[in-house]
Amino acid sequence: MTDENNEASPPQPIVIQSGAVLPVEESVPAQTDDTTTPQPAKSTADGLGRAIEHYETLNAQSDPGGALSLIALIFLFGGPFLAFSSMDSFMDLEEAGNVCCGGILIGLVLVLIASSQSNAYQKEVRQAFDAVKAEANVRAPPKTQTNILIGVVLMLFGFTMFFSNRNLFLLGIIMIAAGVVVASLGNANNNKKSRQQVLNQAKLVLSQRKDE
Structure with missing residues (x-):
């Protein structure tokens, strides 16, 4: 009977007592470096200074389409004026029409080229000016x-x-x-x-x- 009771009883858990003390992690204070601290006021001042310098440099340059625009105006108005003023003296109607239309066409082509150059330059100046306004927060x-x-x-x-x-x-x-x-x-x-x-x-x- 004793052997049967021993076989029927469930196994007992084995408890192992340990006196070991787990090590406690020491808290290490976070190091702060003053050199990495952001300085928004100084950074903003530097950005504004660069924006002003960039705008003044662009604004001091001459418009690349200005000289070409003057040449275009000469063709636009010089061609018709020459055609009408010379039609009775040494030009017939067909020649005067060719001079008038040719001057206008050449002038229009030059106007388009000058406008393209001027618009590209003015766009760059406007972007620099908008950067100055944004950095300075002025209207x-x-x-x-x-x-x-x-x-x-x-x-x-x-x-x-x-x-x-x-x-x-x-x-x-x-x-x-x-x-x-x-x-x-x-x-x-x-x-x-x-x-x-x-x-x-x-x-x-x-x-x-x-x-x-």
Whole structure:
């Protein structure tokens, strides 16, 4: 019976007592390095300084399409003027038409090339100017549109004369050209004043950030 009870009883677990003490990990304080601490004020001042320098460098350059635009205007208005002024003296109607149309076509091609060059340059200047505004967190003042409106009115009168009366053909061309010049110069003058004001404010902000 004793042997049967021993065989029927479940096995007893063996408990092993240990006096070993687990090591405690020592907490190591995190090392702080002052050289890696971000300095937003100084970084922003450096970024603003680089943006101002980049804009002033681009703005000091001449527009690459300016000289080509003048040549285009000579062909645009010189061709028709030469054709109409010389038609009765040493040009017949066909030759005058060829000179007029040829001058206009050459002028238009030169205008497209000059516009492409000028637009690429102005786009780069605008991007540099926008970077200055963003770094300095300033806004451009509102622009006056008086010169642009005057230019549009002159161009409308010029087109009216150009198509309504053949005797006013040259006067219409002159008024159209005057309208383009007035609108362009007015827009350029407004942009120059606005950008100069923003640039002065940005330089003031840069001086304040450097003093912090």
